[in-house]
Amino acid sequence: MNLEQQDFYTQAILSLAALVGLTSFIMLGQGRLLRLIFVFAVQGLLLTLTTALAAYSLDNHHLFISAALTLVLKVIFIPWMLRREVLQMNMHRDIQALNNKTMVMLGGASLMVFSYYVLHPIVQTTSPVMLNALAVSLSVVLLGMLLMISHRQAVAHVVGFMSIENGLFFAAIVATNGMPMVVELGVAFDVLVAAVLFGIFFFHIRTSIDSLDVDRLNRLHEVDDQRTEDREQKTELSSGFDPLSSVIRPLSSDYEVDK
Amino acid sequence: MIAAYLVLLIPFVGIVFFALAGHRADTGKLNVGFNALCLLATIWLAINVLNQGTILSSGKAFLIDPFNVYLIVLTAFVGLTTSIFSSPYMAHEKELGKLTDQRLKLYYSMYQGFMLAMYLVLTTNNMGMMWVAMEGATLATVLLVSLYRTPESIEAAWKYFILCGVGIAQALFGTILLYYAAEQIGGGENALLWSVLYANAEQLNPEVLEIAFVFMLIGYGTKIGLVPLHNWLPDAHSEGPTPMSAVLSGLLLNDALYAVVRNKMLVDGASHSNMAGFLMMGFGLTSFLVAAFFLHRQKDIKRLFSYSSIEHMGIMTFAFGIGGPLATFAALLHMTVHSLTKSAIFVTVGHAAQVAGTQSMDRIRGLIKTQPRIGWGLLIGTIAIAGFPPFGVFTSEFLVLLATMHSYPWLTPLLLLGIGIAFAGLFRHIQPMVYGDKPEGQLPVKANLWPVMIHLGFVLWLGLAIPGFLANWFSQATLLISGSTPL
Numbered sequence: 001m002n003l004e005q006q007d008f009y010t011q012a013i014l015s016l017a018a019l020v021g022l023t024s025f026i027m028l029g030q031g032r033l034l035r036l037i038f039v040f041a042v043q044g045l046l047l048t049l050t051t052a053l054a055a056y057s058l059d060n061h062h063l064f065i066s067a068a069l070t071l072v073l074k075v076i077f078i079p080w081m082l083r084r085e086v087l088q089m090n091m092h093r094d095i096q097a098l099n100n101k102t103m104v105m106l107g108g109a110s111l112m113v114f115s116y117y118v119l120h121p122i123v124q125t126t127s128p129v130m131l132n133a134l135a136v137s138l139s140v141v142l143l144g145m146l147l148m149i150s151h152r153q154a155v156a157h158v159v160g161f162m163s164i165e166n167g168l169f170f171a172a173i174v175a176t177n178g179m180p181m182v183v184e185l186g187v188a189f190d191v192l193v194a195a196v197l198f199g200i201f202f203f204h205i206r207t208s209i210d211s212l213d214v215d216r217l218n219r220l221h222e223v224d225d226q227r228t229e230d231r232e233q234k235t236e237l238s239s240g241f242d243p244l245s246s247v248i249r250p251l252s253s254d255y256e257v258d259k
Numbered sequence: 260m261i262a263a264y265l266v267l268l269i270p271f272v273g274i275v276f277f278a279l280a281g282h283r284a285d286t287g288k289l290n291v292g293f294n295a296l297c298l299l300a301t302i303w304l305a306i307n308v309l310n311q312g313t314i315l316s317s318g319k320a321f322l323i324d325p326f327n328v329y330l331i332v333l334t335a336f337v338g339l340t341t342s343i344f345s346s347p348y349m350a351h352e353k354e355l356g357k358l359t360d361q362r363l364k365l366y367y368s369m370y371q372g373f374m375l376a377m378y379l380v381l382t383t384n385n386m387g388m389m390w391v392a393m394e395g396a397t398l399a400t401v402l403l404v405s406l407y408r409t410p411e412s413i414e415a416a417w418k419y420f421i422l423c424g425v426g427i428a429q430a431l432f433g434t435i436l437l438y439y440a441a442e443q444i445g446g447g448e449n450a451l452l453w454s455v456l457y458a459n460a461e462q463l464n465p466e467v468l469e470i471a472f473v474f475m476l477i478g479y480g481t482k483i484g485l486v487p488l489h490n491w492l493p494d495a496h497s498e499g500p501t502p503m504s505a506v507l508s509g510l511l512l513n514d515a516l517y518a519v520v521r522n523k524m525l526v527d528g529a530s531h532s533n534m535a536g537f538l539m540m541g542f543g544l545t546s547f548l549v550a551a552f553f554l555h556r557q558k559d560i561k562r563l564f565s566y567s568s569i570e571h572m573g574i575m576t577f578a579f580g581i582g583g584p585l586a587t588f589a590a591l592l593h594m595t596v597h598s599l600t601k602s603a604i605f606v607t608v609g610h611a612a613q614v615a616g617t618q619s620m621d622r623i624r625g626l627i628k629t630q631p632r633i634g635w636g637l638l639i640g641t642i643a644i645a646g647f648p649p650f651g652v653f654t655s656e657f658l659v660l661l662a663t664m665h666s667y668p669w670l671t672p673l674l675l676l677g678i679g680i681a682f683a684g685l686f687r688h689i690q691p692m693v694y695g696d697k698p699e700g701q702l703p704v705k706a707n708l709w710p711v712m713i714h715l716g717f718v719l720w721l722g723l724a725i726p727g728f729l730a731n732w733f734s735q736a737t738l739l740i741s742g743s744t745p746l
Contacts, residue, residue, distance in 0.1 A: 118470065119470065121466040121467075121470065122466065122467055122470070124466065125443065125464050125466070125467070126443075134439075137432075138432065141428065141429075141432060144425075145425060148421070148425070154417075157421060161421065161424055161425060161428075164425060164428045165428065167432075168428060168431050168432055168435065171432065171435050172435050172438075175435065175436075175439045176435060176438045176439050176442050177442075179387055179434075179435070179438060179451070180385070180387060180448045180450075180451055181448070182385070182387070182388065183385065183387030183388060183390075183391065183451065186387065186388060186391030186392075187387075187390075187391060187431070189391070190391055190394045190395060190398065193395075193398045194394075194398060194420075194424065197398060197401060197402065197420065200402070201405075201413075201416070201417060201420070204405060204408065204413045205413060205417065208408070208409075208410040208413050209410060214417070217413075217414040217417060217418070218414075219410060219411050219414055220411055220414055220415055220418070220494045220497075220498070
């Protein structure tokens with residue numbers, strides 16, 4: 001593939017794909033929540049640009065609607081909602097250091113290589129451009145998952161979740177020039193409802209564990225013999241959660257031999 | 260075709276009605292009414308299909324064939340009986356002070372929302388809409404899982420939301436790849452329609468379709484509860500209100516499996532490597548065995564039966580994976596008897612938990628002495644789900660075994676082992692709960708056990724003799740999926 005021989009549209013799509021991939025990596029290494037949300041909004045903007053460009057060059061007018069939906073949902077509404085949440089919880093000054101940043105970034109890079117590997121069979125039937133675009137979308141999806149695994153804040157989980165959706169949208173636009181209109185509207189509706197539900201959930205989580213740190217959501221797990229007792233005490237616990245108890249109890253139940 | 264539109268319209272009206280009307284004393288009964296109307300509409304639809312064969316709506320947006328129409332009727336039936344159970348159950352929960360009017364309004368509105376999503380998954384002809392409806396089902400039920408607003412239920416709902424959301428995103432990627440393959444042979448707005456894809460399956464690029472199927476299986480497999488993607492399932496089932504556990508186990512899992520099988524039919528048409536079948540067999544067998552072992556370690560009665568659901572979904576996935584006519588027939592039968600039995604069990608479990616005032620199995624004791632109908636219901640339900648003759652689960656599991664012996668004999672010991680372990684796991688927990696003396700101060704509750712009796716009656720009937728029209732129907736669906744009939 002010689003880049004200079006491609007037409008303008010293809011070149012632009014490739015650059016945008018690279019930029020979308022880059023934003024995913026920036027999000028992955030980001031410890032501050034407000035900056036994370038900002039980068040997420042930038043990714044949404046890149047996605048809007050891609051959609052608008054595809055709509056313009058391919059003369060496919062329903063993609064303009066989809067671009068507008070992306071702009072409203074991913075660039076304005078969701079970042080605004082998350083930002084408000086962070087400011088309300090007073091979390092914007094916390095820096096959440098990733099304990100193993102190098103490993104996470106290396107893992108991200110290998111996920112990207114893996115995406116190319118998975119989608120390589122496609123190259124037989126299509127241009128290398130398509131392979132690049134699809135592989136970048138798949139890696140955005142996988143990087144979103146890695147973001148959710150490596151970060152502990154519920155807000156970061158939502159950002160990861162939504163960036164997975166971004167990756168999917170990018171694939172849909174670049175590989176297939178957008179899904180049929182009815183599907184695209186349906187997906188946008190689901191994303192909107194999901195965003196609203198996340199807002200409701202933040203409220204519930206905050207009132208029940210007084211934090212948005214999902215590591216504290218650890219009451220339900222397998223093989224916890226103390227669980228029934230836990231339930232009796234939950235009224236006392238729910239006001240002031242003692243992180244130690246959750247660490248010690250499952251351990252003690254694993255070593256029942258001592259009793 | 261009017262019947263199909265009615266099936267979708269009734270629950271939609273239900274959502275709006277319950278959301279606007281607010282909670283009143285008779286809301287539970289109205290919910291029963293909506294579901295009964297829906298059941299009538301689905302029966303009308305089924306008669307249409309029986310007379311005319313496959314129906315394709317004029318805009319090609321909906322496709323009703325023998326495979327999905329029986330699932331539609333099943334969905335409506337379980338939806339109706341569960342709503343009959345839920346009406347006094349939720350009233351009792353409100354008396355206990357666990358729920359407010361506002362939350363009951365949400366509950367009934369979203370009950371209809373969930374039903375609508377299920378009908379849409381089943382009736383739609385568009386693979387993209389199928390995804391949208393599947394995600395819609397998650398969104399409708401996620402707030403119901405956290406209905407009690409306890410820290411545990413919020414955690415369960417969050418897990419459910421995140422895991423299923425991320426999981427099902429993989430299915431969307433698969434759908435995009437499917438559309439991409441379809442576009443190469445001439446796309447347009449109709450390219451994602453299942454009927455069009457199926458007719459042209461031979462020409463679809465097999466490599467792309469195989470990659471797409473992996474994503475679809477992971478995505479919808481999260482909803483089926485396949486190991487290792489099952490983590491959300493026991494939590495969501497045990498923390499939500501019991502009627503929700505009944506419909507999640509009885510309907511949602513089935514419909515997710517339906518989505519996978521639809522995709523498998525496309526992949527099988529395009530490639531002849533049986534890759535899809537092997538993947539489903541592997542995932543199914545793993546889920547079956549892992550869940551059978553996990554049954555032994557449970558402390559919570561609803562978690563116990565949610566692991567049993569994973570186990571049975573594993574068997575079905577495995578059977579669809581084998582793919583011959585006999586295995587497919589067995590899987591279809593198993594889908595039916597499992598959802599009937601499992602929803603009946605969850606109904607009795609809900610009452611048992613209300614009798615004992617806890618879901619912890621260590622403290623549920625002497626059910627038969629306290630309230631014989633609940634105790635016997637639980638015992639007979641467990642016997643049925645464990646696969647004893649003469650119940651229908653025995654028939655279908657036996658057919659799966661036969662098919663396995665025929666196609667992959669070396670897998671038979673694993674299946675038998677799993678069935679044995681699961682049986683032991685269920686009975687070691689159930690026996691002390693139903694027999695024995697009742698604890699001090701344990702009182703009967705007001706319970707409506709008609710749904711349980713009807714469900715178990717049907718399962719018994721299916722075990723003794725499958726009625727002719729139903730067998731005919733199953734074999735038509737089998738013909739559609741596997742290409743030949745077992746009879």
